Amino acid sequence: xxxxxxxxxxxxxxxxxxxxxxxxxxxxxxxxxxxxxxxxxxxxxxxxxxxxxxxxxxxxxxxxxxxxxxxxxxxxxxxxxxxxxxxxxxxxxxxxxxxxxxxxxxxxxxxxxxxxxxxxxxxxxxxxxxxxxxxxxxxxxxxxxxxxxxxxxxxxxxxxxxxxxxxxxxxxxxxxxxxxxxxxxxxxxxxxxxxxxxxxxxxxxxxxxxxxxxxxxxxxxxxxxxxxxxxxxxxxxxxxxxxxxxxxxxxxxxxxxxxxxxxxxxxxxxxxxxxxxxxxxxxxxxxxxxxxxxxxxxxxxxxxxxxxxxxxxxxxxxxxxxxxxxxxxxxxxxxxxxxxxxxxxxxxxxxxxxxxxxxxxxxxxxxxxxxxxxxxxxxxxxxxxxxxxxxxxxxxxxxxxxxxxxxxxxxxxxxxxxxxxxxxxxxxxxxxxxxxxxxxxxxxxxxxxxxxxxxxxxxxxxxxxxxxxxxxxxxxxxxxxxxxxxxxxxxxxxxxxxx
Amino acid sequence: xxxxxxxxxxxxxxxxxxxxxxxxxxxxxxxxxxxxxxxxxxxxxxxxxxxxxxxxxxxxxxxxxxxxxxxxxxxxxxxxxxxxxxxxxxxxxxxxxxx
Ligand SMILES: [Zn+2]
Numbered sequence: 216x217x218x219x220x221x222x223x224x225x226x227x228x229x230x231x232x233x234x235x236x237x238x239x240x241x242x243x244x245x246x247x248x249x250x251x252x253x254x255x256x257x258x259x260x261x262x263x264x265x266x267x268x269x270x271x272x273x274x275x276x277x278x279x280x281x282x283x284x285x286x287x288x289x290x291x292x293x294x295x296x297x298x299x300x301x302x303x304x305x306x307x308x309x310x311x312x313x314x315x316x317x318x319x320x321x322x323x324x325x326x327x328x329x330x331x332x333x334x335x336x337x338x339x340x341x342x343x344x345x346x347x348x349x350x351x352x353x354x355x356x357x358x359x360x361x362x363x364x365x366x367x368x369x370x371x372x373x374x375x376x377x378x379x380x381x382x383x384x385x386x387x388x389x390x391x392x393x394x395x396x397x398x399x400x401x402x403x404x405x406x407x408x409x410x411x412x413x414x415x416x417x418x419x420x421x422x423x424x425x426x427x428x429x430x431x432x433x434x435x436x437x438x439x440x441x442x443x444x445x446x447x448x449x450x451x452x453x454x455x456x457x458x459x460x461x462x463x464x465x466x467x468x469x470x471x472x473x474x475x476x477x478x479x480x481x482x483x484x485x486x487x488x489x490x491x492x493x494x495x496x497x498x499x500x501x502x503x504x505x506x507x508x509x510x511x512x513x514x515x516x517x518x519x520x521x522x523x524x525x526x527x528x529x530x531x532x533x534x535x536x537x538x539x540x541x542x543x544x545x546x547x548x549x550x551x552x553x554x555x556x557x558x559x560x561x562x563x564x565x566x567x568x569x570x571x572x573x574x575x576x577x578x579x580x581x582x583x584x585x586x587x588x589x590x591x592x593x594x595x596x597x598x599x600x601x602x603x604x605x606x607x608x609x610x611x612x613x614x615x616x617x618x619x620x621x622x623x624x625x626x627x628x629x630x631x632x633x634x635x636x637x638x639x640x641x642x643x644x645x646x647x648x649x650x651x652x653x654x655x656x657x658x659x660x661x662x663x664x665x666x667x668x669x670x671x672x673x674x675x676x677x678x679x680x681x682x683x684x685x686x687x688x689x690x691x692x693x694x695x696x697x698x699x700x701x702x703x704x705x706x707x708x709x710x711x712x713x714x
Numbered sequence: 715x716x717x718x719x720x721x722x723x724x725x726x727x728x729x730x731x732x733x734x735x736x737x738x739x740x741x742x743x744x745x746x747x748x749x750x751x752x753x754x755x756x757x758x759x760x761x762x763x764x765x766x767x768x769x770x771x772x773x774x775x776x777x778x779x780x781x782x783x784x785x786x787x788x789x790x791x792x793x794x795x796x797x798x799x800x801x802x803x804x805x806x807x808x809x810x811x812x813x
Contacts, residue, residue: 241780242780242781242782243780243781243782243783247783248778248781248782248783248784249782249783249785250782250785256788256801257788257800257801257802258788258791258792258801258802258803259785259787259788260785261785261786261788261791262783262785262786263786266786266791268794274776274777274778275776275777275778276777276778276780277777277778277779277780278779278780279780280777299768304729306729306730306731307808308803308805308808311803358808359800359802360808361799362807368808371807371808372807373804373805373806373807374804374805374807374808375799375800375802375803375804375805376802376803376804376805377801377802377803378791378803507725507729509729511768512768513768514768514769516769516776517769517771517773517774517775517776518768518769518774518775519774519775520774520775521775522775
C-alpha cells in the first residue's frame with residue numbers, strides 16, 4: 216500500500232531540477248559531415264571523426280552553434296563572449312572516443328529563465344523556472360544488449376553498438392533548482408518541458424520528438440521537511456519519454472522518497488530509470504561515489520567567440536513566443552482560460568489550430584478534439600495527437616456536420632471508424648453507407664410510428680406541452696438509428712401535431 | 715614541486731580501467747611525479763600576464779558549414795572492429811551499471 220500523494224505534500228516540500236537534452240536538427244553531425252537521419256541502417260552514418268579513429272580532426276558545425284545561441288536567447292540567457300569545448304572522459308562503449316566532447320565550466324549560454332503557467336484549483340498560476348546553463352555536446356551511440364531475458368544490461372552476454380547517433384549535436388538545458396512548487400511540482404515539471412518543447416519547435420532547431428529521443432528529460436527530485444531548509448538527497452530519473460511521463464515520474468519519485476524518509480531510511484543518490492509501463496522507477500547507477508570525468512579543454516577545437524552582431528541578428532529574428540502565440544489564439548477564438556488550459560493540458564492546441572487553419576470553426580474543432588477524440592485517447596491511454604486521426608479529417612467532419620450531411624451522433628461514429636483505421640472520413644461514410652435521413656417521407660413514417668406507440672405523449676404535445684416532444688423525437692432518432700437530423704425531426708413532428 | 719601519490723595513481727588506474735599491481739603503483743607514482751615536475755617548469759617561464767591556453771595557435775571561431783559529406787561504408791567502419799554482428803560493433807558484456 217503506497218503512501219497517498221496528499222500525505223507526501225502535507226509533510227514534505229519537493230525540490231525539482233530538470234535537465235533536458237535536445238538533438239539539434241542539423242543536416243550533418245556536430246564535428247563531422249556525417250548524415251543525421253533517424254532510423255538509418257546501423258553504422259551507415261559514421262566516419263573517422265565520430266568513430267574516434269586516431270588522427271581524425273573534429274571541426275565545429277556552425278549551424279549547431281547558431282541553433283544553441285538561438286535557444287539561449289529564447290530562454291532569456293546571456294550569451295558567453297567566450298566559451299570552449301571540453302573532454303568528458305569516461306569509458307563506456309556508447310562513446311567510441313572514450314570521451315564525450317562537451318562543455319564544462321564555459322557553456323555558451325548562462326542564466327536564463329522560462330515562465331510556465333499551470334491550471335490549478337486557485338486558477339492559472341505562474342511559475343518561473345530559472346535556467347542555469349545551456350551547453351553543447353554530442354550524442355552517444357545506441358547499444359543493444361544481447362542475451363539475457365529483458366534486453367537490459369544485467370544478464371546480457373554481450374552488446375552491439377550502432378554509432379549513427381554518436382556525434383549528433385546535442386544541447387543540454389539545465390535548470391537551477393526549482394523550489395516553491397509545492398504540490399504542483401509534477402505539473403510544473405511537465406509544463407516546463409512542454410513549454411520548452413514548444414519554444415524549440417517554434418525555433419525550428421529540433422524535431423523535438425520525445426518518443427524518438429530527440430528530446431529527453433532527466434528529472435531530479437528531492438524532498439525536504441516543510442519548514443526545514445536542509446535539502447534532501449536527490450535522485451535523477453532518466454528515460455522519461457513523454458510529457459505525461461515527466462509528471463508521473465516526479466510524482467512517483469516524491470512518493471518513493473517520502474516512503475523511505477517516513478520509515479527512517481535514507482534516499483540513495485543515484486540514477487533511476489523510468490518504466491513507462493508501471494510508472495515506477497528502478498535503480499540504475501549509484502552516484503554515491505563522486506564522479507570524476509577529468510574534464511579538460513578540448514585541444515582539437517578552438518574557442519567560440521560569437522560576434523555581437525551575429526547574436527543581435529539572431530535575437531532580432533526570433534519567432535513569436537509560444538506563450539504570445541497562445542494569447543493571440545485565445546483572443547481570436549474567444550476561449551475562456553479554463554478551456555485554454557484544458558487544451559494545453561491535453562496537448563491538443565497545435566492540432567486544434569491546424570484544424571481551424573483548414574477552415575473548421577474554432578469552437579467545433581476544439582469540441583471534437585477535447586471531447587470525443589480525447590475520450591478515445593484516454594481509453595487507449597495515449598494522447599489525442601497519437602491517434603490516427605488528422606486535423607484534415609476533423610476539419611472535413613466539421614464541414615459535413617455544418618452542411619447537414621452528418622449529425623453529431625453520426626460524426627462520432629465516423630471519428631471512431633477513422634481512429635479504428637477504416638480510412639478517411641469520406642471513405643468511412645461511403646463504405647458504411649452513413650447518411651442523414653432527410654427524406655421527409657421516411658421521417659414522417661418514423662414520426663407516425665412514434666405517435667402511434669405513445670399516443671398519450673402526442674396528446675400532451677397537441678395540448679401545448681412542447682417539452683414532452685422530446686420523448687417522441689428520441690423514439691424517431693432511435694428508429695432511424697441516429698441518422699436523422701434531430702432539428703428537422705422536431706420541426707416536422709411539431710408541425711404534424713399542430714404546433 | 716608537483717607531487718603524485720600512490721593513491722592518485724591507483725585512482726587514475728581505476729578511472730582508466732587499467733589493472734595495476736601494487737609494485738607498479740609505487741613505481742609509477744615516482745615516475746609520474748618526475749614527468750609532472752618537468753612539465754611544471756613551463757610555469758616558471760609563463761608570467762602572470764600569459765593566460766592559460768588550450769590551443770597552441772591564437773585561433774577562434776573555426777567552423778564548417780552544415781553540409782553532409784560521404785560517410786564510411788558500414789564494411790569499412792567495421793573493418794577494424796575485433797568483432798561485429800548485425801552490422802554493429804560487438805563488445806564484451808558491459809560490467810557495472812547502465813549509463
Ligand atoms: Zn562522422
